[in-house]
Amino acid sequence: MSGTTLLPMTFAPVPRASVSDHVFGQLRDAIVSGRYQPEDTLPGERELATAFAVNRHAVREALRRLQQLGLVRVSQGGATRVLDWRVHAGLDLALSLARSGDVLPVETLVRDMLEMRACVGIDAARLCAERGDPEVTAALVRAAEEYGTLAPDLDQMHDANIAIWWLIVRGSGNTAYLLAFNSLVAGTFAVGDVPPDARAAELLDVAGHRRLAAAIAAGQGTAAAGHARALLTAPVTTPTTPTTRREARA
Amino acid sequence: MSGTTLLPMTFAPVPRASVSDHVFGQLRDAIVSGRYQPEDTLPGERELATAFAVNRHAVREALRRLQQLGLVRVSQGGATRVLDWRVHAGLDLALSLARSGDVLPVETLVRDMLEMRACVGIDAARLCAERGDPEVTAALVRAAEEYGTLAPDLDQMHDANIAIWWLIVRGSGNTAYLLAFNSLVAGTFAVGDVPPDARAAELLDVAGHRRLAAAIAAGQGTAAAGHARALLTAPVTTPTTPTTRREARA
């Protein structure tokens, strides 16, 4: 317990990207940004290896990840072809899309993810109320109680908020919702500066979260959905100074 | 055109899985089925390589894919640890979950995916009506027209149905919806025998799809959402022999 020197917690662990991570990132950006069009043939592995100045194995590992994401289709003997990510990529791509922001405007992607969060969250709240495990709902009420104690600190509230919604999604018993929730959380984290201030109003609405938890614990699906809607649709409909924040692209 | 012998189209291309695909599949199943618990340490790469009787690179490529899915966390120097997929995996895992059905009951997963499809589809229809590109809505009306001509053939209707919904989701302008839709479609395909008969009622409702397309083309968001709900919630609410099928948990 002693011996650990106190450090400012503003330090983030230095990201140590491996060689194949770099290759993956560059190829991913090149594909999602359209520099490689669908059905284009990627350069051969050996050629890519020399171009990136890395070993061929590193290129192969990167290609495997791209294949897993649905960005390329590799076939022995034939060339590796680029797929249309709008057709073949799954929600996990949102994370990658967020990281390399030059694909489509970051704020559009954020809006999309918030919309989806609302859509899924509302239904998850309803389902959690209707078929939620008493244990989970109890934990939810408890979490909603403790949520208020973090009142001013938005960062802590953000984490606690995610924990609350994780309980709700988990309690809905819908695995697809759970996985989609994870994808959205990861994507939101990746985009970094998500909530300008619209999220703040939602996060600070302690009473709203408490009402939501109560409705779920009471098994009132419709009421729970209503409270969830009140919480989740606010950021989407509130434009928050429309035509500002458009820099960071030059 | 000549020379190609006529073949019954019931033949499916033989799946040629590479070595790393096998390794990936086995490790994935071992993890999602719980044979490896979260925080467990996976055997070393060299050990896995000898266990699978393959080269270490094949193991590494498989591990990269698992990492991409959010199933493991690898760190140089330290051991590769198993992550809790319910926390770290994204919606793309649904496909893997469907493939190795021993994780959770297949029909539960199908129900979850249908629920999510309804949730997303309804909102996408509303958004497509409200902010859909005229080109897309026109194509949608056209697709809905042609949809009826495939009347009896359920397989063709299934494909055409996916095409229609792809247009709607695309027209909604929400990239997250689009990616989630792709994940769900892939997962549904992977599960194979999706629609017992509940889907049939939905697929055969040609008029319903036409109404939906018309509402979207007219820009009537609420009406579109209503028609979408009518189409999409039927399979979910229809229990198909209610209190049966509850086994597969012992």
Next chain:
DNA sequence: AAAACCCGTCTGGTCCAACCAGTTGACGAG
């Protein structure tokens, strides 16, 4: 001339062997 075939050469797939680079933990010096 047109169709069928064959084979060189390209692609990715797999393997072996070695070494680099962090992490961990046990062991010995203080």
Next chain:
DNA sequence: CTCGTCAACTGGTTGGACCAGACGGGTTTT
């Protein structure tokens, strides 16, 4: 007992070699 050191892990990277499937152009056949 504490602390530094170091050996023994772990994954990360490299090079080279060979196998297997696909493609394309040239040759043969019709």
